[in-house]
Amino acid sequence: MMKIPAVLTLALLSLTLCTDGKVTRCSLAGFWKNDLGSNMTIDIFENGTFIGKYLTAVSTTNKTILQSPLVGYQQPTDVPLFGFTVRWSFINSITVFTGQCFLDESGQQVLYTTWLLRSEAQNLQDNWSQTRYGCMVT
Numbered sequence: 842m843m844k845i846p847a848v849l850t851l852a853l854l855s856l857t858l859c860t861d862g863k864v865t866r867c868s869l870a871g872f873w874k875n876d877l878g879s880n881m882t883i884d885i886f887e888n889g890t891f892i893g894k895y896l897t898a899v900s901t902t903n904k905t906i907l908q909s910p911l912v913g914y915q916q917p918t919d920v921p922l923f924g925f926t927v928r929w930s931f932i933n934s935i936t937v938f939t940g941q942c943f944l945d946e947s948g949q950q951v952l953y954t955t956w957l958l959r960s961e962a963q964n965l966q967d968n969w970s971q972t973r974y975g976c977m978v979t
């Protein structure tokens with residue numbers, strides 16, 4: 842039997858930080874939120890590693906949604922490439938994200954992200970069914 846993994850809102854996160862004046866570089870640091878109401882907070886260290894918390898707004902399971910930790914790495918540029926992992930704290934799944942932080946025409950910071958969500962297979966035969974993939978443009 843195929844287990845249905847939780848479909849989490851991993852959709853595009855758009856920056857909602859209030860910024861005064863013109864932004865010239867994109868920074869992952871801070872609070873991000875997407876249209877579905879999911880959000881995350883990121884703290885970046887000088888060495889490029891970062892940690893944060895991801896709070897999804899939706900899931901297909903009936904489990905109570907809890908804030909989940911994330912750990913990542915970014916390249917130190919003005920439009921940084923990044924990758925991070927979320928260990929969902931309320932379900933047995935892991936999601937990896939990779940993408941780039943951009944400034945759009947209006948100077949807003951946006952994240953273009955691709956993700957893979959892995960859930961547990963009960964046996965080798967079910968392995969094929971337990972990875973989901975998604976792309977997001979915000």
Ligand SMILES: *[C@@H]1O[C@H](CO)[C@@H](O)[C@H](O)[C@H]1NC(C)=O
Binds near residue numbers: 886888890
């Ligand atoms: C990066 O810096 C943080 C905070 O100082 C530290 O905890 C972490 O171990 C460092 N990571 C690497 C890979 O150096």
Ligand SMILES: *[C@@H]1O[C@H](CO)[C@@H](O)[C@H](O)[C@H]1NC(C)=O
Binds near residue numbers: 878879880897898
């Ligand atoms: C973050 O998302 C959660 C889940 O949708 C929501 O309950 C919470 O209010 C949001 N936090 C902020 C600061 O918007």
Ligand SMILES: *[C@@H]1O[C@H](CO)[C@@H](O)[C@H](O)[C@H]1NC(C)=O
Binds near residue numbers: 901902903
């Ligand atoms: C969630 O709960 C509802 C109502 O109790 C039930 O109908 C539904 O099948 C449950 N969904 C999952 C994924 O367990």
Ligand SMILES: *[C@@H]1O[C@H](CO)[C@@H](O)[C@H](O)[C@H]1NC(C)=O
Binds near residue numbers: 968970971972
């Ligand atoms: C396990 O499943 C993943 C997709 O979920 C697939 O990419 C991989 O090739 C599978 N591994 C084997 C050994 O079948």
